[in-house]
Amino acid sequence: MAQLYFYYSAMNAGKSTSLLQSSYNYNERGMNTLIFTAEIDTRFVQGKVTSRIGLVADAILFSQQTDMGRLIKEKNSSQKIHCVLVDECQFLTKEQVTQLCEIVDYTNIPVLCYGLRTDFCGELFIGTHYLLAWADKLIELKTICYCVRKASRVLRLDDNGLAVYQGEQIEIGGNEKYISVCRRHYMDAIKHTKSIEAGEKPFSVVPFK
Ligand SMILES: [Zn+2]
Numbered sequence: 386m387a388q389l390y391f392y393y394s395a396m397n398a399g400k401s402t403s404l405l406q407s408s409y410n411y412n413e414r415g416m417n418t419l420i421f422t423a424e425i426d427t428r429f430v431q432g433k434v435t436s437r438i439g440l441v442a443d444a445i446l447f448s449q450q451t452d453m454g455r456l457i458k459e460k461n462s463s464q465k466i467h468c469v470l471v472d473e474c475q476f477l478t479k480e481q482v483t484q485l486c487e488i489v490d491y492t493n494i495p496v497l498c499y500g501l502r503t504d505f506c507g508e509l510f511i512g513t514h515y516l517l518a519w520a521d522k523l524i525e526l527k528t529i530c531y532c533v534r535k536a537s538r539v540l541r542l543d544d545n546g547l548a549v550y551q552g553e554q555i556e557i558g559g560n561e562k563y564i565s566v567c568r569r570h571y572m573d574a575i576k577h578t579k580s581i582e583a584g585e586k587p588f589s590v591v592p593f594k
Contacts, residue, residue, distance in 0.1 A: 477512030
């Protein structure tokens with residue numbers, strides 16, 4: 386039976402690379418894949434999944450209004466789809482995660498979702514919330530903090546290299562705006578920002594400029 390997989394991590398853990406590798410493995414065996422990515426992500430060329438090590442593949446853009454279930458069924462009726470891969474799946478809505486569950490259960494196509502665990506405030510994204518709740522398999526893709534501990538948090542940095550701890554959840558940027566750190570260094574960075582804002586002695590020397 387097909388399953389719903391959720392590959393989650395902080396930023397820059399190689400999610401897109403892993404997705405493209407999985408798609409390649411299917412294609413190599415003569416099987417067709419369908420790749421989705423979020424319309425909201427403007428870091429790279431629209432309609433493509435691009436990995437930092439240079440792999441690239443065409444992708445269908447999804448917005449919050451996209452009926453993923455209907456789209457996948459349409460594509461599957463014209464050409465058999467063997468696997469669906471969704472990049473930036475943290476941006477899925479509850480309804481879209483439900484649609485993906487139904488694709489797995491009623492059409493028996495495996496669905497592989499790749500996305501962030503939490504936002505820069507340490508809160509779950511909506512898509513992540515429901516994937517953690519409903520996916521058959523949860524797989525953590527690991528990356529490391531500058532201190533070599535596992536990075537589980539994402540810091541948003543302002544133009545001065547200070548950690549931001551409030552604001553809109555979605556503000557897409559490249560590597561210059563977000564970095565992955567461990568929980569301890571996430572807290573240190575926020576405390577550092579607050580000490581600067583309060584005009585106090587800086588909490589620490591920020592090492593990730
Ligand atoms: Zn650390």
